[in-house]
Structures are given as C-alpha cells and as structure tokens.
Amino acid sequence: MGNDLERAVATKEFPWKRVIFLFVGILLFFVVYYAPPWPDAIDPEGIHFPLTKEAKGALAVFLLAGTWWVFEVLPIGVTSLAIGVLQALFLIRPAKVAFKDFMDPSVMFIFASIVIGMVFTKVGLTKRLAYKMLMIVGERTSMIYLGCFVLTAALTHVMAHTAVAATMYPLLLAIYSLYGEGDKQTRFGKGLFIGMAYVAGAGSIVTLLGAARGAVAIGFFNDIVGKDISFFKLTYYMFPVGWFITFLLWGFFMVFFKPEKARIHGLKEKAKQLNADLGPLTGKEILAAVIVISCIIVMSLRSFVPALQPINKTAIILTSTILFFIVGILDINDLEEIPWNIILLFAGAMSIGFCLWETKAASWLAVNWLTMFQKANWFVFVMSIAFFVMIMTNFIMNVAAIAISLPVALVIAPYLGVAPEVILFSSLITAGMPFLLLVGAAPNAIAYDSHQFSTGEFFLYGLPASVLLMIVVGVAVYFLWPLMGMPVTIG
Numbered sequence: 012m013g014n015d016l017e018r019a020v021a022t023k024e025f026p027w028k029r030v031i032f033l034f035v036g037i038l039l040f041f042v043v044y045y046a047p048p049w050p051d052a053i054d055p056e057g058i059h060f061p062l063t064k065e066a067k068g069a070l071a072v073f074l075l076a077g078t079w080w081v082f083e084v085l086p087i088g089v090t091s092l093a094i095g096v097l098q099a100l101f102l103i104r105p106a107k108v109a110f111k112d113f114m115d116p117s118v119m120f121i122f123a124s125i126v127i128g129m130v131f132t133k134v135g136l137t138k139r140l141a142y143k144m145l146m147i148v149g150e151r152t153s154m155i156y157l158g159c160f161v162l163t164a165a166l167t168h169v170m171a172h173t174a175v176a177a178t179m180y181p182l183l184l185a186i187y188s189l190y191g192e193g194d195k196q197t198r199f200g201k202g203l204f205i206g207m208a209y210v211a212g213a214g215s216i217v218t219l220l221g222a223a224r225g226a227v228a229i230g231f232f233n234d235i236v237g238k239d240i241s242f243f244k245l246t247y248y249m250f251p252v253g254w255f256i257t258f259l260l261w262g263f264f265m266v267f268f269k270p271e272k273a274r275i276h277g278l279k280e281k282a283k284q285l286n287a288d289l290g291p292l293t294g295k296e297i298l299a300a301v302i303v304i305s306c307i308i309v310m311s312l313r314s315f316v317p318a319l320q321p322i323n324k325t326a327i328i329l330t331s332t333i334l335f336f337i338v339g340i341l342d343i344n345d346l347e348e349i350p351w352n353i354i355l356l357f358a359g360a361m362s363i364g365f366c367l368w369e370t371k372a373a374s375w376l377a378v379n380w381l382t383m384f385q386k387a388n389w390f391v392f393v394m395s396i397a398f399f400v401m402i403m404t405n406f407i408m409n410v411a412a413i414a415i416s417l418p419v420a421l422v423i424a425p426y427l428g429v430a431p432e433v434i435l436f437s438s439l440i441t442a443g444m445p446f447l448l449l450v451g452a453a454p455n456a457i458a459y460d461s462h463q464f465s466t467g468e469f470f471l472y473g474l475p476a477s478v479l480l481m482i483v484v485g486v487a488v489y490f491l492w493p494l495m496g497m498p499v500t501i502g
Contacts, residue, residue: 029084036078043071044101052378055385055423066372068103073363073372077406080448083466087449087459088352091359094366104366112365113358116325121173121357121453123328125349127303128177128457130335132184133345134295141185142286150278152199152270156206157261159183163207164214164257170307172215172222172443174328176454179207184461189278192271200463202268209260209476211454212444217253218246220311224442228413228435235421236431248436248497252487256444259479267472295340302338306331353456360450364407373407377416381423389429389500390489393437396420397484401441401477405451413442430498433488440484446473 044067052060062070072094079090095113099106131137148158159179166175183203190199215221219229219242229240310327313319335341367373377399384395396416403412420434445451447470449459455469493499 028082032078032082033084036075036084039078040071040075040097043074044068052375052382054378054382054419055426060371060375060378062372062375063370065103066370066375068098068101069363069366069370069372070376071101072097072103073367073406076359076363077448080450081466081470086352087456087466088355088359091355091357091362094359094363098362098366104369108369109362109366112362113355115358115361115365116323118354118358118361120171120325120328121456122349122354123325123332124171124174124177124453125353125457126177126332126335126341127174127328128181129345129348130299130303130340131178132181134299134340135289135293136296136299137181138185139286139289139292139296141182142282142289144182145186145189145278145282146286150274150276152272152275153265155186155275156202156264156270159186159203160206160210160257160261163210164217164253167211167214167221168218169220169311171220171310171324172211173453173457174307175214176207176211176457179211180204180457180460183207187461189281190272190275194462196463197271198268199270199272200461201468202264202270204458204461204463205268205469205472206260206264208452208454208458209444209446210257212446212452213253213256213260215253216440216443217249218242222443224413225439228417228439228442231413231417232421232431232435235418238431240432240435245436245439248492248495249439251491251495252440252483256480256483259483260476263476263479267475298338299335299340302331302334350460353460356450356456357453360407367407373403374419376403377419381416381419385423385426387427389427390485392423392427392429393433393488393499394481394485396434397437397441397488398481400438401445401480404442405445405447407450413438425501428500430501432497433492433499436492436497437484437488440487441480444477444480446476446480448473 046067049062049067051062054060075097076090076094079085079093080087084090085093091113095106095109098104098109103109128137131140144158144162145155148154159182163175163179166178187200187203190197192200216225219225225245229245233239306328309319309322310324313322313324313327332341367376380399381396384392387395400412400416403416417435417438420438421431424431424434443452445455449455449466449469458464459466459469488499
C-alpha cells in the first residue's frame with residue numbers, strides 16, 4: 012500500500028505537460044528540418060523565393076522556440092540560448108553570427124531601460140510617483156487601472172515604449188504592494204502588469220518616438236512609393252486609434268481581470284502619509300531624474316536635429332547606465348539584481364528574427380501569405396496584411412515583421428487598386444501590439460518579471476485582445492481614416 016501511495020504521489024507530481032511539450036517542440040524541429048524541399052514562393056511579378064535548407068532550419072528553430080516559450084518548457088532565457096545553439100549545431104547560420112545577435116544594440120537598449128527602472132526604484136522616485144498618482148486617482152481600483160494605463164500611453168508618445176515599461180514596472184510594483192495581497196497572484200495584479208504591456212504598445216504607435224518600427228516603415232514606404240510621411244501626419248492618423256485602443260483595453264481588463272476589491276479603503280490617506288514620510292526630494296533622486304530626462308531629450312531630438320541622427324539611441328541610453336555608476340547611484344552589487352532571464356529572452360528573439368530574415372525564410376512566409384489574397388477585395392487584402400504583421404510581430408522583432416511584409420504588400424497593392432498609405436498605417440498598428448507572446452515586445456517581458464502571470468495566461472488572454480485589435484483596425488481602415496482624408500483606394 013505504501014509503495015502504491017508513493018507511486019501515485021510521484022505520478023501526480025511528474026511534470027507531464029512540460030515533458031510533452033518539450034518533445035512536441037523537438038518533434039516539430041526535426042519534422043520541418045528533415046522534410047523534403049518545399050515549393051518556392053512566387054510574387055505577382057514572377058520573382059521566385061526559394062526555401063533553402065538553411066531557411067527551412069530557421070523555420071524549424073522558430074517552431075521549437077515558439078512551443079517552448081508558450082508552454083514554459085524551460086526558463087524563457089534558456090529557450091533563447093537553445094535558439095543560438097541549434098543554429099550553430101545544425102549549420103543554419105555560423106555560430107559567430109547567431110550568437111552575435113545576442114548582443115544586438117536593441118538588446119542593450121532593453122538592458123539600459125531595465126537599469127533605469129532599477130535606479131528609479133533604488134533612489135525612491137518610483138514610490139514617490141506611485142503615491143502621487145494614487146493621491147490623484149483615489150481608492151477605486153478601476154481608476155487605478157485607468158490612471159496607470161493613461162500614464163503609460165502618454166509617456167510612450169515622447170520616449171521608447173521599452174523605456175516606459177521599465178519606468179512603469181517598479182511604479183506598478185509599489186502600487187500593487189498597497190493592494191494588501193503580498194506577492195500572491197491576483198486578478199488585479201494580472202490586469203495591472205499585462206495591461207501596462209498592452210497599453211505601452213497602443214501608445215507607441217502614435218508618434219515616431221515610441222518605437223523604431225515607425226521610422227523603418229516610413230523608410231520602406233518612401234523608397235518604394237516615393238511619397239513622404241511626416242512626423243505629424245503619422246500622429247494625425249494614429250492618435251485617435253492609439254487612444255481608442257487604450258481606453259478599449261481598460262474596458263477589456265475590467266471584464267477579464269476585474270479586481271477582487273472595488274476599492275482599497277484608506278488608500279488615498281495612506282498614500283498621502285507615505286508620500287509625506289518620503290520627505291523632500293533627495294540629491295540622488297534629482298541626479299537620477301536629470302540623467303534620465305537628459306537622455307530622453309537627446310533621443311527625442313534625434314528626429315529633429317540632423318547632427319544627432321547618426322548617433323545610435325542605444326549609445327545614448329547606455330550613457331545613463333555608465334553615469335549611474337560614475338555618480339555612485341549604482342554599484343557592482345546592483346548588477347546581480349538585473350533580470351538576466353528577460354535580457355536573454357530578447358537576445359534569443361533577436362537571433363531568431365535575424366535568422367528568419369537572413370535565410371529568407373521570412374520572405375518566403377510573407378510572399379506565400381500575401382499572394383493568397385492578391386485577387387481579393389481591397390479591404391480583405393489590407394486586413395490580411397495587418398493580420399500577417401500581427402502574427403509575425405509576436406515571434407520576431409516588429410521592425411523585421413514590417414520589413415518582410417510591407418515591401419511585398421506595396422508591390423501587390425496597385426494590382427488591387429489599394430492606396431499605399433492604408434497599408435502602411437494598418438501594418439504599423441498591428442506591429443505595435445503583440446498581445447500573444449512575451450518575445451513580441453520588451454514591455455511584455457518586463458511585465459512577466461512581476462510573476463503575476465504565466466506565458467500560457469498571457470497567450471490565452473492575448474487571443475481575445477488580438478481579435479479586438481483586428482476589429483479596431485477594420486473600423487479605422489473602412490470608416491475612420493477615409494473620414495479623416497486618407498486615401499484607401501486608387502484609380
């Protein structure tokens with residue numbers, strides 16, 4: 012009897028789900044990698060896009076990593092390491108190339124953004140900001156949601172959404188600590204952190220300062236179409252969409268993650284008291300704020316000052332990290348507090364993104380997808396592009412998702428009488444909001460560090476959120492933008 016009980020306990024505790032999806036990922040890899048050659052993709056101009064052995068290998072790694080990430084087979088950073096290892100072992104790309112992407116400037120930008128969040132927490136600015144916000148929004152948890160979402164969206168208009176997420180993250184931790192549930196997972200905690208990630212994407216589409224994807228997309232547009240899209244023209248069309256999605260997401264989280272408590276009684280008074288206890292601003296708080304604001308101003312001016320344009324934004328934001336150590340705000344012990352699991356996650360995401368791009372696997376996918384709609388109604392074609400970008404941006408860099416789909420779409424568009432502007436703007440909306448996977452955007456991964464939700468939960472609730480996103484895109488394409496003066500068809 013004792014042995015039977017021990018076996019039952021052992022069976023119950025055996026991680027069947029983890030083991031099953033571990034092998035599912037491996038099976039997908041080998042099935043795709045060793046499959047016979049697949050047909051070429053052919054675009055409307057008759058250009059062939061072959062799927063080489065290396066490109067097929069890239070798709071195999073892509074499927075394995077996606078499976079392991081969604082089902083948390085391994086720590087997300089370890090799955091990222093597997094991306095580099097598989098590329099090297101199966102000769103998909105040289106090891107020097109595959110692993111070099113792990114230190115891509117975008118990864119270092121995320122590192123510097125996380126350091127800024129750490130500094131704000133260490134010097135006390137985070138608590139000060141959190142208490143000030145709570146004094147304004149009051150005790151109702153619905154208003155706390157709204158206040159956090161509005162602040163997040165507003166900040167992404169003037170600074171990169173990664174930096175905004177890193178700044179908001181410790182602020183949300185300070186707010187959640189007053190909820191009275193400790194580190195326990197709650198609906199309020201899930202809504203607060205997942206909501207921050209989603210809204211950071213929604214806000215970042217409004218200006219060119221929120222993310223690099225806008226500038227890259229406009230560059231492609233200018234080269235292919237020969238028209239210029241100004242900073243203010245982009246904001247004119249994106250402002251109503253970005254803010255509508257922000258408030259729509261507030262309603263979404265009030266439905267799916269309605270807080271357990273309608274009010275946190277006494278919170279406003281407690282916030283006032285805690286804010287008073289902090290006393291006046293300290294020298295380190297002022298110094299940290301000056302360093303960060305200076306970096307943000309310089310990064311923002313790059314769009315307007317030609318002399319600053321050659322300077323990489325990663326170099327600018329990493330300057331803040333160096334200065335924090337020079338002035339003594341941070342020391343060697345603080346490096347141990349950095350969530351390297353999150354850094355590795357994005358390092359692997361950059362590697363697989365470049366792998367799909369350089370092996371032409373991404374182009375093969377894009378051409379095969381978009382040519383299926385080359386004889387469709389103009390609206391269906393535009394929505395198919397937006398959908399493709401939305402799916403791809405959940406797996407690879409949104410800049411890469413734009414880069415592989417926009418050129419093909421802009422070539423097909425004239426055959427269907429579709430104006431190029433509507434393709435550009437609809438693609439930029441969905442590229443900014445990867446609601447399914449953590450690797451889709453840095454704010455997703457930063458929010459995950461709260462331990463309030465699993466990757467599976469993020470994916471599950473991302474499905475209805477993505478449906479809502481596509482509905483909003485459809486409304487913008489068919490009704491809103493034509494009313495605002497955007498051409499959607501030609502001829």
